[in-house]
Amino acid sequence: MGKGESLSHSVLRSILLSYSYVAIWIFLSFSVIVYNKYILDKKMYNWPFPISLTIIHMSFCSTLAFFLIKVFRFVEPVSMSRDLYLSSVVPIGALYSLSLWLSNSAYIYLSVSFIQMLKALMPVAVYSLGVLFKKEAFKTDTMANMLSISLGVAIAAYGEARFDTWGVVLQLGAVAFEATRLVMIQILLTSKGITLNPITSLYYVAPCCLVFLLVPWIYVEFPVLKETSEFHLDFLIFGTNSLCAFALNLSVFLLVGKTSALTMNVAGVVKDWLLIAFSWSVIKDTVTPINLFGYGLAFLGVAYYNHSKLQALKAREAQKTTGQADDEAAKFLKDTQGEVTGTKTGSQN
Template sequence: MAISEEKSKAMWLQIAVTYGYVTLWIGLSSTVIMYNKWVLSFSGFPYPVALTLWHMVFCSFLATVIVKLGYVEPIGMSRETYLRAIVPIGFLYAGTLWLGNAAYLYLSVSFIQMLKALMPVAVFGVGCIFGTEAYSPATLANMLVVSLGVAIASWGEINFVLVGVALQMLSIATESTRLTLVQILLQRRGLKLNPITTLYYLAPACAAFLLVPFALIEAPKMLADAELVIAPAIMISNAAAAFGLNMAVFLLIGKTSALTMNIGGVVKDWLLIALSWALFHSPVTAVNLGGYALAFAAVCWYNVQKLNAMRAAAEKTAPSSESTDEELASLMKDGKTRSPSVKRPAGTSAEHKRSPST
């Protein structure tokens, strides 16, 4: 009896800790997204490249200090691995953050969240090209339903701006390609990166790529902008929030799984739509919500099917097998305490999360 009570307490403790991580991530992710929108659209600093570059410089500095002080050990990475694995991912990550933040200048947060429902479609398409996803007519049909739902939501958008939609679509394209390359270049090389070492290696590469559009596009405009507002407290707190979000993303995945993160993603999407409407008075029409609901339902169905397939694969693998994937292990742990109706990461196992700074 005592053993049963102890197991019950341990289970509820695990559930409490898991949802504590989920709540932390939802809070930080929503804060960064809304904060970025406010900085770019309302604070007098309409420069997405500069803001994203500042985030990466700030994260690089903090990660380097932590590593150099000996709190975190860097992994042994050769020059060849860095150039072939980290640099391409850094390039795509820079594109994702820049383009995603630039979209906030034209579109509402709520509409951007609706457009992000296309991420599984993009990951599926890129994955089929690179061989990380298996093509099937049923999956293609599901992706078409997702696309139809987003198209309906776009049709009902009052403040539809083509430039903003194009920027967000490009951001989705770079992010889906990045996720696929993470799976191919990092996971297959067996690199184990924690939150600090990820930023230690990735953020400088990302910042280097952002320097080019900053120097060519935004720096001249900023120098000539007499109305430019740079508030140190706002910029530091905004970058600190982005750094905290990066930590929360990897903490959530490391302590639970990427699948658990995407359960929180379901709540976060609807929360951001509501916050955008309440704080920024972004109009949300019935057609918007109807189209997004259709896309959302199709994504959830796809994720449930994918989750069932992962569980079936995990059941065929002995728990003691050295080849058992860490994400599948987390999945089996999650499956003991959570409902199977979850939103699974479209693409990689441990990397698919939403873009930290967007």
């Protein structure tokens, strides 16, 4: 009785912790998106400098990651040679800088709700690039599902009240670069047995990303900032915004480490619906029935994709367990045969 109660308490505690990690990640991701929108939007804080904002984030995250790894020893750094850094981390940093730059720029032109709808194309981009680079097997049913997601996003775009072509181009570019970055991580790092958690990722990637961002910043935003004297930053606004961005990376570390990346994908769908509701009710963005119908269709496609991933993961785990059981049985049989042979040999002697 006591053992059963102890087990049930342990299971309940594990479930509550998992939901807590999910809730923290959703809250921080939600906060960063809305905060960035507030800073960049011309109708709100009106500081439309996405490269500068990203540079502030990367500087802040690089500094804190350095202290967490080198000073406080919160996590151990990954062994990284100079050649590996140049051949693997630098390309990933370049893609990350482009993805952040374009995604932050899109907030100037598009509503929060419509951006979340466009982000539903991420599985489509990742799967298509995975097939192209032969990291994913081409499956007709999966590709049909990708087409249904794309159709849903296209319908949502058709019904968008504040459709801005340049904003859509920026967001689609951000999705393309982010998807390429994720595939490149698999090709350049994971295939070599190197895994970067969000903190070590910031430690290695953020400084590289910062350098890449400085190039367009000097030519695109620096002259405007200099001319308009916008260098005087509100440290409360930008400090708390950067802290939220860094806390979001820590929450990813907790969520993926304590649950799984698939849990984060599923939680991301919940976060998107919350952001759409917030965008409509609080920010007063226009969300049309066609928007909702199109995103609903895309949502079903993404949900099915996550379900398929979960089933494939369960199948791999079951196969792994079966394989281990077979290995143990074979070893037991071999040991038993050895004992029998030894006994026979002793009898003959």
